[in-house]
Structures are given as structure tokens and as C-alpha cells.
Amino acid sequence: MASRDDAGAVLDRSRPGWKSAAVTSTAPAAPSVPPVDRALKRERFGWYSYDWAMSVFNTSVTTVFLGPYLTAIAEDAAGPDERLSFLGLSIAAGSWFSYVLSASVVLQLLVLPLTGAIADRTGRKREMLAGFAAIGALATTGLFFAGDGRWLLGAALFVVANISFGAATVVYYSWLPDLAGPDERDMVSSRGWAFGYVGGALLLAIHLGLVLSAESLGLTTGEAVRICLATAGLWWGAFTVFTVSRLRNRPVAASAARSGSSFRQLARTFREMRAFPLTLWFLGAYLLFNDGVQTVISLSAVYATEELGLEQSVLTGAILMVQVVAIAGALGLGRLAGRYGAKRVVLGALVAWIGVIGAAFFLQEGAAAQFYALAAVIGLVQGGTQALSRSLFSQLIPAGKEAEYYGFYEISDRGTSWLGPLAFGLTYQLTGSYRLAIFSLVFFFVAGFIALAALPMRRAVVAAGNTAPEKL
DSSP states (O other): OOOHHHHHHHHOTTSTTOOOOOOOOSOOOOOOOOOOOHHHHHHHHHHHHHHHHHHHIIIIIIIIIHHHHHHHHHHHHSOTTSEEEETTEEEEGGGHHHHHHHHHHHHHHHHHHHHHHHHHHHOOHHHHHHHHHHHHHHHHHHGGGOOTTOHHHHHHHHHHHHHHHHHHHHHHHTTHHHHSOTTTHHHHHHHHHHHHHHHHHHHHHHHHHHHHTTGGGTOOHHHHHHHHHHHHHHHHHHHHHHHHHHOOOOOOOHHHHTSOSHHHHHHHHHHHGGGOHHHHHHHHHHHHHHHHHHHHHHHHHHHHHHTSOOOHHHHHHHHHHHHHHHHHHHHHHHHHHHHHOHHHHHHHHHHHHHHHHHHHHTOOTTOHHHHHHHHHHHHHHHHHHHHHHHHHHHTTSOTTOHHHHHHHHHHHHHTTTTHHHHHHHHHHHHHOOHHHHHHTTHHHHHHHHHHHHTSOHHHHHHHTTOOOOSOO
16 A cells, blocks of 8 residues: 555656656446346246236136126026025025125135245245146136036136135235345336236237127127136136246245144234234225225226116226226336335325225216226226235235235235125115215225324334335
8 A cells, every 4th residue: 555655756746757647548447237137037027927917817807707797697597586596595696796706705714824824834935826826727717618507617616716816816926025125126016017907908908809799700799708718717827837937936934944834833923913013004004995996996887887877888998998007007106106105105096096986976977988087097096006005015024924924915905805895885775876885985095094194114114024115
């Protein structure tokens, strides 16, 4: 190291032997940039692709085609009193699909937490994702054969498919903390959700084209719908192969490996969750506002047809538009989260949801343009609300418990969706007004907003033993 006198000799031009420093026209070397982690980039793309694979089940199967189709099969098989006999019970054919959906959700309450416990204890997430997705995809493809009065077969296949869908989703979500640091999760989660909307919209557009042109293709509407259901299953299974080829398992946390059986681990987690009250607080807030989101999505068709008098073509067009707009919504809100924090963006989205409910109350009968405008707003906030909630929750999970905690999260997503429909149904029963029924859902968004706004997120992240991102 040069002494202070040496430095002076270099800088003092009056000293004998002084020479100027060599001059060069060569540009200084650029600072070295760390190489891109290609393995992580490849794995993230594989993770995104599963949203692309599975979203068609929600869009084409559950939301658009299966409900009306299975109801029609049940009505054709019903007796003169329009009722079905099942396990000694007399069931209205028009209620069959709602009961089947409810049964699948109740079974998920039992399956999903155990799925998470097994995934965390064994670390074999790739195998579990592949297995559940394969079962769900095969059951969905099998819906092609649920025709000619086979209402029981259709119900059984859907229950298997929906439980498998939920179990696979739990395992899929649990990869997020492995693929992104605290400051990247909002972006990664939002991209995954956007991939899902692209896939769902693409296949739904093909399906709608098939149904609308069924007669010219020599098909009945029922046959076209069965093809739609089967191709949704094939799509789900085929793209899952791509996903599994790119994801990799992680070493099991020492605490999970020593936890004994999955049932014991699950019981232990129930006890340990009381030590993370702020994580439970978030789940409660999510339970409230997400129930409102799910109810708006599931009952918007009833409101549109019964109260606004809109035709099926308007509804299907609006559903497709929501899928397309939601792509930009998920990515846009993900960028906003990077600037302002995910919690603030979700709170802003909930304000927009409250505005949607208020606007829906004042929609004019037969006003398709107004309905499309409202659907566009829903598309903008729907994807971002769910994607950012997923990444926020990832910050609140103790290390090594990702799949197990996402099992409880998925229950909040699916297992509580009876609250909103119950409020909607009771309000209509008491008032006879669908407008008041839809307005009753404001409660879920307002209560969820208050609960989330009051949650100290940074303290909750630290309490879970994690590093808080710069923006929350």
C-alpha cells in the first residue's frame, strides 16, 4: 500500500522525475454482472405454466359448462315430479349441481390440510402435484361419458376432479416461497395468475366457438359441451407434464422430518398456529373479502338473467372478457404492489369491489353495455386481489410449513364460499329483491377491508420468523 509521501510524489508536479499518468482511449471495464440463475428462471416458468394448465378447470368446467349441463341431465332423468332419488332422499333436479358442489367442498375441508401436511413431511411435492393433477384431469376428461341420464356418474367424476384440483393447488402454491424472495413474490405470483387467465381465456374462446357452431358441425349442443369438458381435462393433464418436468423438490425441514405421521404433524400444526395469531388474523380477513369475491363471480349470472333480463350470449361474452382483462389486471396490480406494497394495493382493490357492488345495484334492466363495463372493472381487480393475497400470505408462513399452511389458505378460498351465497339467498327470500341481495355482499368487502387494514403486516411477517420485504 502506498504511503502518504508516495502519494504526494505522484501528485506534486514540482518534484524531479514527475510524469503524468498514462492516457488511454480504452473505456473502463464494465462492472461484472452476476450471471442469471437459469435454473431458477426455468423453474419459475414451469411454475407459471401450471396456472395455465389448471385454470381451464375453473373457467370452462366449473364456471361455464358443467353446472347447466349436469342440471339438464338430472332434469331429464327426474320423474314427473322433477325430483331425483338419491340415498333415500328426494332431491329437486334443479338443485343437484349445487349439492354436488357443496359435497366436494366439504370433502376438501378434510383432504386439503392433510395434503399439506404430507407434502411438508415427505418433500415429494413434484410427485404429489403430478398425481393429483393426473387424477383430476382424468376425472374431468371422463365427464365426456356423463350423458344419456348418467347424472350420478357426472356427479362422482366432478367430486373427484374438484377435490384433486384443490389438493394439487395446495401443493402448487407451496412452491412460491422457494421460487421468490420476499421482495419478488408479488411479481411472481401475479405473473402466474396472468398465465392462468391467458390459458383459461384461450381455451374458453375455442369452447364457445365450438358450442356456437355445433349445429354446422353436425353436433348437438350436449355433444359439443361434452367435448368441451373432455378437452379441458386433456389440457390440464398435458400442460401439467410440462410443469412437473421443470419443478424440483427441496430438502425437507428438519422439524418436519422429525414430526412423525402426517396426522400427528397436522395436529401439532393446529396447536402451533395459536402461536401465530397475526397469521390467523390474515386468514380471517381473507375469508371475509374472498368470500365476497367468489360469491360475486358465482352468482353474477343469476343476477344478470333474473334481475337484468340479459341473454346467455351476453353472459358468456362477459365471462370471456373478464378472463382477458384480468391478464392486464393481475400484471398491473403486481407492478403497483412493487411500488406501493401488496397490502395497500389489495385494500385499494377492495374499495373497487365495493364500488362494483354499488354500481351493480343501479344497473338498468337489459343494459348489456353497462353489464360489460362492470365486468371489465371486475376483471381488472379480480386477478390482482387473488394473486397478491397469495403472495402476502406466503410472507406469514413459518419456514418448512408452506404446503400445510396453504392447505388452510385453500380452505379459506373454497371452504367458506357458502357464507356469501347464504347471505344472498336469505336477503332475496326476505325481500324478494335481487338488487338488495347483491348489495348484501358489501358486508364481506367492508369487513374484510377493515380486518386487513388493521393488521400490522410487518410485525406479522417478523412474528412468523421471516424477513419482511421492503414494501408491504
